[in-house]
Amino acid sequence: MTHLDNLENNSIHILREAFNRFGSLCMLWSIGKDSTVLLSLARKAFFGHVPFPLVHIDTHFKIPEMIEYRDRLALEWHLDMVYGENTRALESRLTFPDGNVSRIECCRNLKTTALQKTLSGEWPRYRMNHETACYERDKNTEPYTGVIVGIRADEEGSRSKERYFSPRDDNNDWDIGDQPPEFWGQYKTDFKPGTHIRIHPLLDWTELDVWEYIRRENVPVVSLYFDRGDGKRYRSLGCLPCTTPVDSDAKNIDDIIEELKTGKFANIAERSGRAQDKEDGGGLEELRKDGYM
Amino acid sequence: MDICDFHERKEMNIVIVGHVDHGKSTVIGRLLADTGSLPDGKLETVRELCRRTSKPFEYAFLLDALKDERSQGITIDTARCFFKTELRKYIIIDAPGHIEFLKNMITGASRADAALLVIDANEGICENSRRHGYMLSMLGIKQIAVLVNKLDLVPRSERQDVFGKIMSDYSVFLSQVGITPSCFIPTSAYMGYNIAARGDEFPWYDGVTVLKALDSFAESSPPDDLPFRMWVQDVYKFTNENDNRRIIAGSVSSGSLCAGDEIMLLPSGKKTSVKSIEVFNEPPKSSVSRGYAAGFCMTEQIYAKRGELISIIGQKPPMYGSKIKASVFWLGSEPFSPEKPYKIKLGTAQTGCRLDSVSSVFDASTLEKLERKHIKRHEVADCVVRLDRPIAFDTAAENPETGRFVIVDGYEISGGGIITGAVGDESADEKLMLRNIKWIKSSITAHERGQYYGQRSQLIIITGKTQTDKKSIARTLEKRLLDEGKIAYYLGIGNLLYGVGSDIKSANSMYSAKERHEHIRRLGELANIMLDAGNIMIVTANELDSDELDALRQIITIDAILTVWVGNDVNRIRDFDLCVADGADASDKIYDALEG
Numbered sequence: 104m105t106h107l108d109n110l111e112n113n114s115i116h117i118l119r120e121a122f123n124r125f126g127s128l129c130m131l132w133s134i135g136k137d138s139t140v141l142l143s144l145a146r147k148a149f150f151g152h153v154p155f156p157l158v159h160i161d162t163h164f165k166i167p168e169m170i171e172y173r174d175r176l177a178l179e180w181h182l183d184m185v186y187g188e189n190t191r192a193l194e195s196r197l198t199f200p201d202g203n204v205s206r207i208e209c210c211r212n213l214k215t216t217a218l219q220k221t222l223s224g225e226w227p228r229y230r231m232n233h234e235t236a237c238y239e240r241d242k243n244t245e246p247y248t249g250v251i252v253g254i255r256a257d258e259e260g261s262r263s264k265e266r267y268f269s270p271r272d273d274n275n276d277w278d279i280g281d282q283p284p285e286f287w288g289q290y291k292t293d294f295k296p297g298t299h300i301r302i303h304p305l306l307d308w309t310e311l312d313v314w315e316y317i318r319r320e321n322v323p324v325v326s327l328y329f330d331r332g333d334g335k336r337y338r339s340l341g342c343l344p345c346t347t348p349v350d351s352d353a354k355n356i357d358d359i360i361e362e363l364k365t366g367k368f369a370n371i372a373e374r375s376g377r378a379q380d381k382e383d384g385g386g387l388e389e390l391r392k393d394g395y396m
Numbered sequence: 397m398d399i400c401d402f403h404e405r406k407e408m409n410i411v412i413v414g415h416v417d418h419g420k421s422t423v424i425g426r427l428l429a430d431t432g433s434l435p436d437g438k439l440e441t442v443r444e445l446c447r448r449t450s451k452p453f454e455y456a457f458l459l460d461a462l463k464d465e466r467s468q469g470i471t472i473d474t475a476r477c478f479f480k481t482e483l484r485k486y487i488i489i490d491a492p493g494h495i496e497f498l499k500n501m502i503t504g505a506s507r508a509d510a511a512l513l514v515i516d517a518n519e520g521i522c523e524n525s526r527r528h529g530y531m532l533s534m535l536g537i538k539q540i541a542v543l544v545n546k547l548d549l550v551p552r553s554e555r556q557d558v559f560g561k562i563m564s565d566y567s568v569f570l571s572q573v574g575i576t577p578s579c580f581i582p583t584s585a586y587m588g589y590n591i592a593a594r595g596d597e598f599p600w601y602d603g604v605t606v607l608k609a610l611d612s613f614a615e616s617s618p619p620d621d622l623p624f625r626m627w628v629q630d631v632y633k634f635t636n637e638n639d640n641r642r643i644i645a646g647s648v649s650s651g652s653l654c655a656g657d658e659i660m661l662l663p664s665g666k667k668t669s670v671k672s673i674e675v676f677n678e679p680p681k682s683s684v685s686r687g688y689a690a691g692f693c694m695t696e697q698i699y700a701k702r703g704e705l706i707s708i709i710g711q712k713p714p715m716y717g718s719k720i721k722a723s724v725f726w727l728g729s730e731p732f733s734p735e736k737p738y739k740i741k742l743g744t745a746q747t748g749c750r751l752d753s754v755s756s757v758f759d760a761s762t763l764e765k766l767e768r769k770h771i772k773r774h775e776v777a778d779c780v781v782r783l784d785r786p787i788a789f790d791t792a793a794e795n796p797e798t799g800r801f802v803i804v805d806g807y808e809i810s811g812g813g814i815i816t817g818a819v820g821d822e823s824a825d826e827k828l829m830l831r832n833i834k835w836i837k838s839s840i841t842a843h844e845r846g847q848y849y850g851q852r853s854q855l856i857i858i859t860g861k862t863q864t865d866k867k868s869i870a871r872t873l874e875k876r877l878l879d880e881g882k883i884a885y886y887l888g889i890g891n892l893l894y895g896v897g898s899d900i901k902s903a904n905s906m907y908s909a910k911e912r913h914e915h916i917r918r919l920g921e922l923a924n925i926m927l928d929a930g931n932i933m934i935v936t937a938n939e940l941d942s943d944e945l946d947a948l949r950q951i952i953t954i955d956a957i958l959t960v961w962v963g964n965d966v967n968r969i970r971d972f973d974l975c976v977a978d979g980a981d982a983s984d985k986i987y988d989a990l991e992g
């Protein structure tokens with residue numbers, strides 16, 4: 104078994120465990136490379152099917168190509184696609200690009216709060232109708248009790264403390280100091296009503312693993328990750344105003360893998376192009392407690 | 397060294413354990429610094445910082461400094477850090493030494509292939525030195541190097557004796573818990589003696605350095621001659637998406653499975669064989685082995701349930717039962733006590749359980765064996781656990797992955813255990829298991845019999861409220877099937893009550909829960925024989941609920957069962973394959989839903 108086989112099979116086991124244990128389960132799909140790898144793993148785990156909805160939190164500041172790619176893949180792979188948003192903040196322009204709030208505050212409004220309210224079913228969810236290829240208001244308002252998320256332990260400090268199955272209480276609080284033990288492939292799948300569990304099948308993967316897997320499995324990724332002639336590419340995808348491309352002439356997956364291996368980015372964080380990480384020292388851990396991905 | 401081929405090299409997870417303040421962080425700091433795994437300039441920055449704050453430089457500060465910089469993307473955190481040698485890449489799991497964090501230590505250590513156990517030469521063997529040693533043994537980590545650290549602080553003339561004493565005392569302890577350490581290494585992580593390079597300080601020592609000890613560990617791959625084991629994790633039937641496969645999914649715990657293999661599921665004792673190994677988006681496979689998250693289709697459809705253990709007929713079968721002997725470690729704040737109900741999770745099997753009896757509790761601080769009725773937090777004990785339902789398992793000594801379990805108290809995983817043996821017991825489920833195992837098979841397979849009769853045996857269970865006319869529906873369906881040349885037979889449960897069930901029948905027959913249960917069991921057994929004979933069986937009974945349907949599915953070995961509720965009760969839709977309104981066309985609707 105190769106290193107990638109090992110990671111793949113462990114992640115599939117976790118996905119299947121989540122599917123079996125949680126009646127109201129969803130997977131967050133950020134359209135980025137990690138959650139798209141997760142989606143590919145789900146198709147393998149369930150032999151070509153994805154038996155739960157994919158939830159995307161649309162900030163409406165995403166790079167347009169991402170949304171186009173999302174809907175194309177949703178149709179092609181018959182995905183049960185759902186999106187949610189913070190309509191109120193968008194309408195009253197409580198966003199960073201509108202100049203009314205800080206970057207962190209904007210993340211809180213458009214991502215964290217939108218995510219919490221979409222997961223809980225308090226705010227409208229929009230579900231793709233595969234016959235018309237349009238989104239319609241989802242009748243299902245049941246809260247999701249299991250949420251699959253594509254985070255990796257090597258991404259950023261607070262993520263390294265996560266478990267594969269990580270509980271959040273009714274205030275979405277994450278008690279970092281007192282996490283459940285996890286051993287012998289046994290996870291926390293029992294939970295009090297009102298709480299929910301985040302499931303992290305990619306926890307052991309690194310950025311390099313993700314790209315090597317994308318190459319091996321031909322996972323379709325959005326072309327923003329590649330240099331398209333201007334010597335720049337996105338290493339991590341987020342909202343247009345807060346994500347800057349890095350200088351790189353990596354034009355394809357092989358180039359990216361080469362770049363990661365030969366050390367050009369070896370000591371530079373993947374999220375270094377994400378402005379909100381820098382604005383506030385412990386901010387991300389705080390946001391993560393509140394449910395930020 | 398070529399960085400490109402470095403990623404192709406193997407990875408090894410190492411956990412570093414020991415009592416608090418025995419020098420784990422310093423060992424890690426040294427390993428990172430001496431293998432050149434630190435970012436450029438880091439060491440100098442920390443030295444400079446120490447100089448300015450008038451603190452003596454310590455390698456342990458490196459860890460703290462790196463932790464502060466995690467958000468700038470350096471791959472280190474409280475749990476893991478990375479370094480590499482010529483041989484391979486290491487992930488060091490830094491397990492907390494404080495007793496309060498035992499559950500974190502276990503979480504980290506359970507992912508490790510080998511361990512470094514650090515003992516302070518001055519303080520000697522402490523409570524957690526023993527407790528961690530014990531935990532490593534229970535977690536199944538066999539490769540351990542013991543570092544007798546801070547030996548530079550011992551007067552030069554006494555060093556060899558101090559080292560020798562700790563080595564002999566700790567070896568005796570480890571042998572009691574079944575561990576033979578790979579080596580004992582005298583070290584000073586602070587000074588860097590015997591970490592990456594040998595020092596001249598301990599001239600009487602001619603063994604390996606810590607780095608060499610790490611490189612000498614074998615990548616843990618348990619012997620592959622173990623019999624095949626796989627827990628049924630789930631059964632997939634995505635028929636709503638026009639996929640007619642019924643796939644048994646699970647991860648292979650040991651051995652390997654090939655298409656064509658004859659298999660048995662325990663505790664049900666049901667048997668079938670593997671038709672095909674299923675894959676998606678990869679070349680077809682004819683076999684799967686340990687570690688693969690697999691899936692396969694069966695030749696004969698049996699009702700398989702999550703939590704059953706699959707083995708190959710002809711290989712050594714697992715044990716099964718509802719009482720197990722085990723060594724248990726307890727993490728819960730409330731003690732593990734015989735008065736309270738718990739849940740046990742073993743592989744994907746899960747059932748209620750109770751602590752039956754405790755034979756001895758092991759006290760890590762005094763090394764004494766205590767007699768007590770319950771097991772307190774951070775204790776290890778030998779005990780018997782009684783399960784609500786039998787499950788299949790191996791002893792941990794024979795097959796680690798199918799011989800260990802966790803205990804859930806309320807919503808929390810509160811303990812773990814390894815199975816040392818089974819205690820004999822005879823419950824109804826075990827009788828059923830025995831029936832399947834002892835079943836005398838005809839030389840005609842179900843498939844062949846089906847060809848003789850031109851049909852597959854099938855069971856149609858029709859139920860509903862008392863006032864619905866299930867009998868007429870069953871009779872009409874029976875007639876239609878016979879008219880088409882099928883061999884069908886209708887059996888109402890009433891036909892059993894005064895004959896097969898006469899020994900237990902009372903005046904209120906089906907209204908007493910216990911009696912009703914036994915009548916249904918007998919109906920199931922009779923139907924099972926009729927189905928084995930190749931018939932299409934139609935049975936009727938009043939108001940069967942989902943538990944009773946489940947009991948019938950357990951008794952009946954084939955998986956061609958159609959459950960029908962007669963009546964317009966929306967809340968029944970979940971439990972039944974089909975809901976039909978009472979009336980003339982009900983039997984046609986059932987007919988249309990039949991397989992084939």
